[in-house]
Amino acid sequence: MDIFHSRIGSIHLLQLRGRLDSRSVEALSAQLVPLTEALGHQVILELTELQSLTSTGLRLLLVQARKSREQQGAFVLCGVQGFVREVFELSGFVDLIPIESGRKEAVARMNAPG
Amino acid sequence: MQDSEELLYRTNDRPPAGALAVLALQHAALVLVFMVYPVALAQAIGLSPAETGSLLAATLFSCAVGTLFQVLRPPWGTGQLGILIPTPVMLPALVYVGEMGGMPLIAGFACVLAVAEVILARLLPRLKACFPIEVCGVVIIGLGLAIGAKALTQLAPTTRAAAATSLDPLHLLVAGLTLASVIGATLFAGGRWRLVAVGFGLLVGTGAGAALGLVPAEELAELQRLPWFGLPHLHGTELAFDASLVPIAILLALIASIDNLAAQVGIQRLVDPQWRRIDFRQGTGSVQANAVGDGVAGLLSGMPVGLSSSHVGLIFSTGAAARIIAPCTAALLGGAAFMPKLIELLSLIPRPVVGALLAYFACYLIVSGMQLAQSRLLSDRRMITVGLSLVIGLMPLVLPGLKEGLPTPLQPLYESSLTMSALAAIGLSLLLRLGIANRAPLPATVDPFDFEALSAFFLRVGREWGAQRELISRAARVTGEAVEALGLLGIRREAIQARLQFDEDTLDIVLNYRGPVLDCPERRPVTGLDPDEDHQAARLAGHLVRRSVDRLLQSSEDDGQRHQLTLRFES
Structure with a gap:
């Protein structure tokens, strides 16, 4: 899996391409954990080019979403579609992790007051 | 279309x-x-x-x-x-x-x-x-x-x-x-x-x-x-x-x-x-x-x-x-x-x-016919069947005079290009299908935890069988999830054997493994997932697998130490 890290102002944007499973979860964890440990962080994960993910990948995203709340940060997913969307819906995670339709909407959510 | x-x-x-x-x-x-x-x-x-x-x-x-x-x-x-x-x-x-x-x-x-x-x-x-x-x-x-x-x-x-x-x-x-x-x-x-x-x-x-x-x-x-x-x-x-x-x-x-x-x-x-x-x-x-x-x-x-x-x-x-x-x-x-x-x-x-x-x-x-012929994965055998039978179907159109040289009872066969191409397709399909088994064990060289290798194997076998592209792709993804779930239970590569079985209607992925049984609940597990609990994650994975197949069959033997998990996909 490829991970592209960029910034939109103070927001960290991570674009994932490929498959998030037990083999690639370590690489994502290595990039994501330092970001979500910072107080008041803002992180967007764009999954538009993610072809599939397994329950291992889901677990990492849930863990990071919880940690983000604990750190009073913001952690949002966007571009969740196709088979990836199906996995989120089957697992019920679509209600547990903030998801926006696209990058623009995710950024707007980050910048919204309160 | x-x-x-x-x-x-x-x-x-x-x-x-x-x-x-x-x-x-x-x-x-x-x-x-x-x-x-x-x-x-x-x-x-x-x-x-x-x-x-x-x-x-x-x-x-x-x-x-x-x-x-x-x-x-x-x-x-x-x-x-x-x-x-x-x-x-x-x-x-x-x-x-x-x-x-x-x-x-x-x-x-x-x-x-x-x-x-x-x-x-x-x-x-x-x-x-x-x-x-x-x-x-x-x-x-x-x-x-x-x-x-x-x-x-x-x-x-x-x-x-x-x-x-x-x-x-x-x-x-x-x-x-x-x-x-x-x-x-x-x-x-x-x-x-x-x-x-x-x-x-x-x-x-x-x-x-x-x-x-x-x-x-x-x-x-x-x-x-x-x-x-x-x-x-x-x-x-x-x-x-x-x-x-x-x-x-x-x-x-x-x-x-x-x-x-x-x-x-x-x-x-x-x-x-x-x-x-x-x-x-x-x-x-x-x-x-x-x-x-x-x-x-x-x-x-x-x-x-x-x-x-x-x-x-x-x-x-x-x-x-x-x-x-x-x-x-x-x-x-x-x-x-x-x-x-x-x-x-x-x-x-x-x-x-x-x-x-x-x-x-x-x-x-x-x-419409072209779309249908390409709706399944095409192997060399199937491409030959499709292409050659269409060429044979052209014979009555391009060489109509050959009919006169045929015995009278066979002349009606040569009358219609549709009949010629249909009969050629049926004959070639039956002939070239000889030697194709409808079972394919996962080779020992393919690590089931390596999704790319697993997916490539599925694709290769799917082509031989002429399975639908989407069916093979879905089966590979779900099998990858199932294998990963077994990994969360501590089951190693050596303890897992897999084989694929296919007829025109169904594709079965049969996983045989030793170790704890994989729970595949019908209902979604509680969402208060403990991130450190691999067994909870495995249950969630089992649930995802069950929801992603058309049928799931499980059995155990050897006092509950050996298990068989069959993932059935219907085309």
Whole structure:
């Protein structure tokens, strides 16, 4: 899996391409954990080019979403579609992790007051 | 390619009266165009005008009755719209039979044909293995090519198209105007104009042809002489039989049944968006309904009939597959038998107009067949089956003279490019399938935890089996999830064995493993997931696996230490 890290102002944007499973979860964890440990962080994960993910990948995203709340940060997913969307819906995670339709909407959510 | 979602009128819809009338008129008019075949038969065996009229009327009744039976639900018919016409595949054999013993022998031959078709209809489901998806694709392409070839022969200035050295510019002009009218109505007017596009093209083309002198004056004079209405003179049930013709009748019944099934495939694929394989119940019903039509032809001294591939093209192009069109068309055909002027009028439609319409129908069928042939993963074997059978199907078109060198009983086989390509596809499919096992164990060199390697193996095997691309892709993803779940339970690669099993209907992934059993709950596990609990994550994965397959089977042995997990995917 490829991970592209960029910034939109103070927001960290991570674009994932490929498959998030037990083999690639370590690489994502290595990039994501330092970001979500910072107080008041803002992180967007764009999954538009993610072809599939397994329950291992889901677990990492849930863990990071919880940690983000604990750190009073913001952690949002966007571009969740196709088979990836199906996995989120089957697992019920679509209600547990903030998801926006696209990058623009995710950024707007980050910048919204309160 | 349109699918059922793009149909304007589905099988059980009832179009408004106006649309229904237009659709039935188009179908009936197209049947009347094909009355050229009984006319050709009559001319070939020297029938008098009165006998020719009787032949035409009897054939119209046969088409009407056969069309009515087609629309009856299985097991009597197909429950789908399908129109019967005098079938050109029979023509050479019928000329041979007619020269032997006149119309009584043709009538007796038609009765034997009907009996043979009833028997063949019962045997059709046993042919399931002969019709994998790529063969069905070839058959539909073959339908389109056969119609396309007919279309081109209509452009020739005489009926001996093979001898043509040039094309009449007037013929080309009329054909072009017809085609432009139909395409214009379909593409640019759009919407409900699709329903009348063919009729519109027919009117424009015929008008242009008449204005440009393509309708001979003497035929117009004959048309003037005929009354609009008149009782058909049917010669009745004078039957003769000759035992030496029985093998030919059986062979022709087989060819007609294959042609019939080919047209049925086109109809089934159009009306069912979930279509995956031939519905042989409908196939049996279709051949049976055809047999009824042939039986009526025998009793009334008409020409045997067959399911019209051109009408399949008309259904595709109009997007109207409503069953109700069939009885309306049958009523018009029955009524047409009482209208000698109408029959004559439709026989005057210039050949280039017919050619343009057939070319239009061919477009839809050829593309539909190509899509179908490529809907499954293609291995070298399947590509050879598809490609070579289409080339063989071209033989009657490119080398028509070879027919004369064949033994008489085999000549009907060479009559139709559709039959040749269908038989070649069936034969090649069976031949090249030899040696392909339907089980594939995961090699020891492929790590089931390596999704890329696993996916590549699935793809390779899927190609060999001609499985659907989407099915293989989904199976690989879910298997990857299942294996990962086993990994969360601490089960290592060495403890897992996997194999794939495939038939045309189902793909099974069978995982055998040692260790704790993988729980695959029906209900979603509680969402308060403890991130450090691998067993909880494995339960969630098990739930995802169960929700992603069509069926999940689990069993255990050796005091609960060895387990088998079967993931079933249905195509």
